Amino acid sequence: xxxxxxxxxxxxxxxxxxxxxxxxxxxxxxxxxxxxxxxxxxxxxxxxxxxxxxxxxxxxxxxxxxxxxxxxxxxxxxxxxxxxxxxxxxxxxxxxxxxxxxxxxxxxxxxxxxxxxxxxxxxxxxxxxxxxxxxxxxxxxxxxxxxxxxxxxxxxxxxxxxxxxxxxxxxxxxxxxxxxxxxxxxxxxxxxxxxxxxxxxxxxxxxxxxxxxx
Numbered sequence: 677x678x679x680x681x682x683x684x685x686x687x688x689x690x691x692x693x694x695x696x697x698x699x700x701x702x703x704x705x706x707x708x709x710x711x712x713x714x715x716x717x718x719x720x721x722x723x724x725x726x727x728x729x730x731x732x733x734x735x736x737x738x739x740x741x742x743x744x745x746x747x748x749x750x751x752x753x754x755x756x757x758x759x760x761x762x763x764x765x766x767x768x769x770x771x772x773x774x775x776x777x778x779x780x781x782x783x784x785x786x787x788x789x790x791x792x793x794x795x796x797x798x799x800x801x802x803x804x805x806x807x808x809x810x811x812x813x814x815x816x817x818x819x820x821x822x823x824x825x826x827x828x829x830x831x832x833x834x835x836x837x838x839x840x841x842x843x844x845x846x847x848x849x850x851x852x853x854x855x856x857x858x859x860x861x862x863x864x865x866x867x868x869x870x871x872x873x874x875x876x877x878x879x880x881x882x883x884x885x886x887x888x889x890x
Contacts, residue, residue: 702735736781801861
């Protein structure tokens with residue numbers, strides 16, 4: 677057996693170990709940030725904002741979009757034992773977060789520059805805002821009713837107390853979920869943009885080491 681053929685498995689093991697280590701760090705950071713959630717003015721009180729998508733997005737940029745989805749999944753699985761929503765909130769967070777980080781990561785993988793990152797986060801925010809609306813309308817809200825016995829009417833009433841434009845299920849989506857997801861994508865993108873430049877070399881260095889072709 678040649679020395680080159682012996683080196684290939686070693687390189688593959690190093691690459692996998694680096695991916696797992698990076699993924700573990702991003703998962704740990706996202707879990708910690710997930711507990712630092714806050715309610716937003718004029719938003720339904722059950723929609724809490726946190727910065728946990730930032731390390732997930734960085735992981736998606738560094739390792740690839742599917743790794744971003746994996747980190748998003750692990751984050752929500754770790755949070756599941758302390759759920760207050762019978763897992764519905766974690767499921768919704770996983771789906772919407774995955775839409776955002778996968779779309780942004782996929783776009784960024786085609787243009788790995790600061791400009792590419794801005795475009796990626798913008799497209800990711802648009803995808804999140806558009807896809808999350810029917811998902812919440814047809815899946816999340818009915819699940820709250822059937823599993824938690826928390827009717828849509830009760831959710832609308834709670835939301836109307838802080839936002840008078842919310843009067844029914846449709847307006848809840850348009851004046852509650854939609855602006856929340858746009859805000860979330862924009863703020864996460866804004867902070868990721870500002871930390872991108874200092875860590876861009878590290879991101880691209882890890883990406884090169886974990887995506888080298890044999």
